[in-house]
Amino acid sequence: MDPQDPRPTLSRSLGLAPELSPQPGSKRVFLRTFGCQMNDYDSGKLRALLAKDGYATTDEMGEADLIIVNTCSVREKPEQKLHSFLGEAFAVKRRRGGRATVAVAGCVAQQEGEKLLARYRELDLVFGPDAVPGIVAMVEASKRAPVVDTQFLEASDYVFADELDPTAKERVSAFVTIQKGCDNKCTFCIVPMTRGPELSRPSGDILTEVRALAAGSVREITLIGQNVNSYGLKVDGEKTFAELLYAVAAVPGVERIRYTTSHPRDMGDDVVQAYRDLPQLTSHLHLPVQSGSDRVLRRMKRFYTRDRYRELVHALREARPDLALSTDVIVGFPGETDEDFEETLSLLDELRFHTSFSFKYSPRPNTSALKLLEREEAVPEEVAQARLLRFQERQRIISLEENQRMEGQVYPLLVEGPSRHDEGVLCGRTSTFKMVNFPGDLSLVGQTVPVRVTRAFTNSLRGEPV
Numbered sequence: 003m004d005p006q007d008p009r010p011t012l013s014r015s016l017g018l019a020p021e022l023s024p025q026p027g028s029k030r031v032f033l034r035t036f037g038c039q040m041n042d043y044d045s046g047k048l049r050a051l052l053a054k055d056g057y058a059t060t061d062e063m064g065e066a067d068l069i070i071v072n073t074c075s076v077r078e079k080p081e082q083k084l085h086s087f088l089g090e091a092f093a094v095k096r097r098r099g100g101r102a103t104v105a106v107a108g109c110v111a112q113q114e115g116e117k118l119l120a121r122y123r124e125l126d127l128v129f130g131p132d133a134v135p136g137i138v139a140m141v142e143a144s145k146r147a148p149v150v151d152t153q154f155l156e157a158s159d160y161v162f163a164d165e166l167d168p169t170a171k172e173r174v175s176a177f178v179t180i181q182k183g184c185d186n187k188c189t190f191c192i193v194p195m196t197r198g199p200e201l202s203r204p205s206g207d208i209l210t211e212v213r214a215l216a217a218g219s220v221r222e223i224t225l226i227g228q229n230v231n232s233y234g235l236k237v238d239g240e241k242t243f244a245e246l247l248y249a250v251a252a253v254p255g256v257e258r259i260r261y262t263t264s265h266p267r268d269m270g271d272d273v274v275q276a277y278r279d280l281p282q283l284t285s286h287l288h289l290p291v292q293s294g295s296d297r298v299l300r301r302m303k304r305f306y307t308r309d310r311y312r313e314l315v316h317a318l319r320e321a322r323p324d325l326a327l328s329t330d331v332i333v334g335f336p337g338e339t340d341e342d343f344e345e346t347l348s349l350l351d352e353l354r355f356h357t358s359f360s361f362k363y364s365p366r367p368n369t370s371a372l373k374l375l376e377r378e379e380a381v382p383e384e385v386a387q388a389r390l391l392r393f394q395e396r397q398r399i400i401s402l403e404e405n406q407r408m409e410g411q412v413y414p415l416l417v418e419g420p421s422r423h424d425e426g427v428l429c430g431r432t433s434t435f436k437m438v439n440f441p442g443d444l445s446l447v448g449q450t451v452p453v454r455v456t457r458a459f460t461n462s463l464r465g466e467p468v
C-alpha cells in the first residue's frame with residue numbers, strides 16, 4: 003500500500019461482523035465478471051452470499067450500493083479492462099456522494115493486492131479467490147477502512163461456499179466447482195500464483211449441490227476446476243474424478259455432464275472408459291494442447307509429448323466416435339521456431355479440433371517462462387502475430403468444414419433459451435457443444451428436442467425442429 007495513503011487497512015483476521023441488518027432487497031450489488039468459468043462460479047457464490055445479507059442484484063451500476071469487478075490476469079487485456087471499469091465505478095461513487103463500495107476481486111486482486119489500493123485511492127476492498135466466503139464481513143469492514151484480503155488459506159481452513167447462486171437454479175445449465183487452485187507449474191501460467199495450491203472439494207458437498215440444481219430447472223452440469231483429472235487424488239478415501247463422473251451421472255434429473263479443464267497428462271483410462279459407459283457425459287471435450295512441438299511442450303513443463311496427446315485423443319475417439327475436441331494453443335512461446343510452429347499446425351490438421359482458443363504468448367509476472375525471455379528468446383511480435391493469424395485461419399476453415407458435415411442431420415438439442423438477437427428463435431446445444439439457432443416456442447426451454455441442421459457457419463448452426 004502507498005505509505006502516503008492515510009487510510010488504515012483492516013485484514014481478514016478481524017472476524018468483523020456486519021453492523022447493519024438491512025431489509026431484504028434494500029441494498030443492491032452490481033457485479034461484473036471477467037475471465038474463466040472459475041470466476042463465473044465465484045461470482046455466483048458472491049451473489050448467493052450477498053443475497054443472504056439482503057443484497058439484490060442490479061444491472062445498473064449507477065444504482066448499486068456495492069460494485070464488484072471479478073478480474074482475470076491470465077492475459078493482459080482483462081487487466082486493462084479493469085482500469086476502464088474502475089474509472090466508471092468511481093464516477094458512480096462520486097455521483098452518489100461516496101455512498102457506494104467499490105471492490106476488486108479475482109486473480110488481479112490476488113496478484114496486485116495492496117498495490118491496487120495505492121493506485122486507486124477510491125477503492126474500498128481488494129480480495130482474492132480464497133476470501134470469497136467472507137464477502138459480507140469484508141464489505142462492512144471496508145466502510146470503516148479499506149480492506150485487502152489476499153491470503154491463501156491452509157487446506158484445513160479453506161471452505162468451499164455451499165450457497166447456491168440464486169440465478170443458477172433457474173437456468174438449464176450450471177457450473178459446479180470440484181476443486182480450487184493448481185499444483186502444476188506450467189511455465190507460462192499465473193494461475194498457481196493467483197489461485198493457490200490444489201484442493202479438492204468433498205464429493206459429498208459436490209453431489210449435494212448437483213442434486214439441488216437438478217431438483218430445479220438445471221439439466222446440464224459442468225464440473226469445473228483448474229485440473230479436474232487430478233481431483234481427489236491427494237485426499238485419502240476421496241473419489242477419483244472418474245468415480246465422481248459416475249456419481250453425478252446417477253443423480254436424477256442430470257441429463258448432461260461436461261467438465262473443464264483437463265490436463266492431458268492426468269487423464270486416465272478410467273475417464274476414457276466413462277465415455278463408453280455414461281450417456282450423460284457429453285461428446286465434447288476441451289483438452290488444452292498448448293503446442294504441437296515436443297520441444298516447446300518441454301519448455302512449457304506440460305509433461306506430455308505430442309505422441310502421448312495423439313494417443314489419448316485416439317483412445318477417446320475410439321470410446322466415443324463423435325467426440326468433438328476443443329483446445330488451447332499458445333503461439334510465439336519464447337524460443338518457438340518456425341519448425342515448432344509448423345508442428346502445431348500439423349497437429350491441428352491431423353486431429354481437426356472443432357474449435358480452439360489461440361493466443362500469442364503473454365509474459366505474466368512471477369512465471370518461470372520469464373527466464374526464457376531474459377535469455378532473449380522472445381519471438382518478435384510481428385512473427386508471433388503472423389503465426390497466430392495463420393493458425394486461426396486454418397482453424398476457421400476446419401471449424402466450418404466440421405460444422406458443414408452436420409448439415410441435413412438431426413441432433414437432440416438441449417434448449418437453453420431465446421436467441422439474444424432474433425425474436426421467436428431459440429438456442430440449443432448439441433452434445434458436441436455446438437450452438438444451434440432454430441425457430442421455436444419458449445415452452446421448449448429446458449427440454450431436449452430433435453432439430454435438423456439446415457445451415458452451418460463457423461461458430462454456430464441454424465436448424466429447424468423435426
Ligand code: SF4
Nearest residue numbers: 184186188191193228
Ligand atoms: S495445469 Fe498448467 S495451465 Fe492449467 S492452471 Fe495449472 S499451471 Fe496453469
